[in-house]
Amino acid sequence: MPDLIGYPFKPFGKRLAAVGLALSLLALGAGAGWPQGASQPSLGVQSPARQPLPAQPAPQQIEPQPQPPVPEENPGLINEIGKLFEKSKSLLPVIKSPGEAIDDLNTRAKDAAKDAGESLTNIAKPSVMVKGRAACVVAANGAPDCKAGADKLCQSNGYKEGKSMDTDAAEKCAPKAFIPGRQRQPGDCKTENYVIRALCQ
Numbered sequence: 001m002p003d004l005i006g007y008p009f010k011p012f013g014k015r016l017a018a019v020g021l022a023l024s025l026l027a028l029g030a031g032a033g034w035p036q037g038a039s040q041p042s043l044g045v046q047s048p049a050r051q052p053l054p055a056q057p058a059p060q061q062i063e064p065q066p067q068p069p070v071p072e073e074n075p076g077l078i079n080e081i082g083k084l085f086e087k088s089k090s091l092l093p094v095i096k097s098p099g100e101a102i103d104d105l106n107t108r109a110k111d112a113a114k115d116a117g118e119s120l121t122n123i124a125k126p127s128v129m130v131k132g133r134a135a136c137v138v139a140a141n142g143a144p145d146c147k148a149g150a151d152k153l154c155q156s157n158g159y160k161e162g163k164s165m166d167t168d169a170a171e172k173c174a175p176k177a178f179i180p181g182r183q184r185q186p187g188d189c190k191t192e193n194y195v196i197r198a199l200c201q
Contacts, residue, residue, distance in 0.1 A: 129165065130157045130200050136167065136193040144193035154200035162198035169193050 096104065134153040136144040146164040154162030173189035176182065 128157075128159065128200050129197060130154055130159070130162065131197050132156065132195075133168075134195045134198075136164075136195060146193060146195050149193075149195035150198040153195050153198045157200060159200035162200040164195045164197075165199050166195070166197035167193055168196045 130153060132153045134149040134156070136146040136149040139145040144167075146167055150162040150164040154160070169191055171189050172192050177184050177188035
């Protein structure tokens, strides 16, 4: 025997489900279709009162600062070659005209001839060997500088300058270094150098 206890409610349950689905679709469609400012039909549910938003001041428009005009750049091969030529002008020497170049060569030739003439006169002068005795000065590094001594020796014999050919050295001591029984101290004596022969011109 079939179970007839829940039979009268089965068709009613399907209808109830269909009605509930239709109402929910209607509620969704009604909420999405009404504009926000218009009043919505209430289905028994009241929404909280909406508070109006405070009026916001209109944003101020800031005027842009005028930009200085920028020269229009023309990127490309021709422009880059132009920049290269501009930079190379400062690196290259100034090119002289043919007349200026010839004058420059003539001036250089005269100077070279003058220097060569002075060198020949120095060579042509006879060199004389002079004997004597002239003290060498002490250079800043403590070594003897005998060029000044050779010049002094040659000038004492009537020549202009000289070159040292032979030197001599002697020890010069203070008188206290010869006191009997006294030990010699490092500063008591010093070595002096002399030019004894010089080649004079």
